[in-house]
Amino acid sequence: MSGWTSANIPDQTGRTFVVTGANSGLGAEAATALVGAGAEVILACRNTVKADAVAQRLGPKATVAKLDLADLASVRSFAESVTGADVLINNAGLMAVPLQRTADGFEMQIGTNHLGHFALTALLLPKISDRVVTVSSGLHQLGNLQLDDLNWEKRRYNRWRAYGDSKLANLMFGLELAHRLRDAGSSKQSFVAHPGYAATELQGRTETVMDFLMKLTNKTPMVQSAAAGAWPELYAATMPGLESGTYYGPTQFFGLHGAPGRNRYKKIADDASVRARLWEESEKLTGVTFDVASAG
Template sequence: MGKWTETDIPGQHGRVAVVTGANTGIGFETAKALATRGASVVLACRNPDKARAAAERIGGTTEVVRLDLASLDSVREAAEEIRDRHRRVDLLVNNAGVTGLSGRTEDGFEIQFGVNHLGHFALTGRLLDLLLATPGSRVVTVSSIGHRFGRIDPADPQSGGGAYARSKLANLLFTQALHRRLSGTDTISVAAHPGGASTEVFRYSSPFFRVPNLVIARLFGRTPAMGALPTLRAATDPGVKGGDYFGPAGLFEIGGFPDLVTASSRAHDVQLQQRLWAVSEELTNVAYPKPARHS
């Protein structure tokens, strides 16, 4: 098989896609590619003005919903707005993320864990019935190479060092746990990571962390458009299966075109997945509907 590129995206006409953090970087490129192929794309972003400007640049059928993943009230309101506007959701791309920030969310969560994991956990749960009612729907959660350095204590998943890596490991634990819950349905849960990409996710990081990442991204030609390809493949390739994880196929998964990659052994720890799921439901007060299996 040749290199998978944006030209391999099949037509998306009639599909509704929700992309978080879609006003810049990888999220913008993901939304743009989907809209170009005919999808109706909801840009779910914290700053509506920036999102509207992005929607104008993207063109096609695009709309904006305000979503602040650092606020569970905002997550609830965004989900309600999406539900009011649409009777189906074919694709949910949990893309937005922060790194280098310290402090707490509106609900008192460590901010990187709260935004990168808990906010998306709550949003997915609140939209899951629409996804389940849409044949062939997908949840794509964007993780990072950095998940390999993550450690999670299920008794206190917000504590310890390496907050960003911990949140990105949580993304993969969530992906796999959701994959099992969706077994026997027409909805799948998959994940992707961009490799090294020059995006605004590092804007709050210290120069010690930000500069090497940007240098690596440029050396490997990882523009936001290239960084979006693993997400786009996870979202649109007809051959994708539940639980799949896509990233760049090059050296150390930093550069190259998207292909199946392997997550760390911790990401496949079923007991850790289950314990994190239970804690996430408790912290967000979002209980997932029980999927109806096909006979």
């Protein structure tokens, strides 16, 4: 995989991908690369106006569907509309936003980044033939999941810790899904990826001075393009012969940029008991029973 870029994606003709948050940033770049490799791509987005512009640029292989991960009714409606796909890429996300609540009362970051994708994957998995890729972040290292307070109702809100929690939850969910699929004897796979430090619209929504500082940082050589940031999720989504449950990210400059490869992650993510508790709490909060065995 040394030097791997999106130009190395195998031919994807005849395959269908669902990419959440494909209206901009990593998602739009992933969709662009996949269509370029011959795939059909469903751009699952809250902002369908932006998504329509991306789809128009990509041509007839790209279609747009409404999906608001901060609203479980929208998640269910979208899942019902999908007839089938080969790969689901859980790409959409928010970073370090002020305290807000989703339509179902969840803290916005855990609700959008993790719980929305958890419910979506549960509902779509029977229709997915190959694999699921969930996008985490190197900032999952900031996470310290409080499983009795995922929605920050008891703690004083910290937007960066909440982001870290949501990305740690993404990582643990992807690893646990791989474990459960394997135990169920399923041929389906689950991977986790992170983009390193890539310049996207994700930076700029904290409503603090950090927005200005991050925009300045985005112009420095240490930050890679959104197209390069999408490489790890594209690698995990398209390459044959990968080991389910692997965490992929950039391999250069402390995991901030470069070609994708295996990355290390926070040790707590290997704790099967914590992963199981997160799974159970996610089922409870979303009201979605995630029975991997029955998903085929």
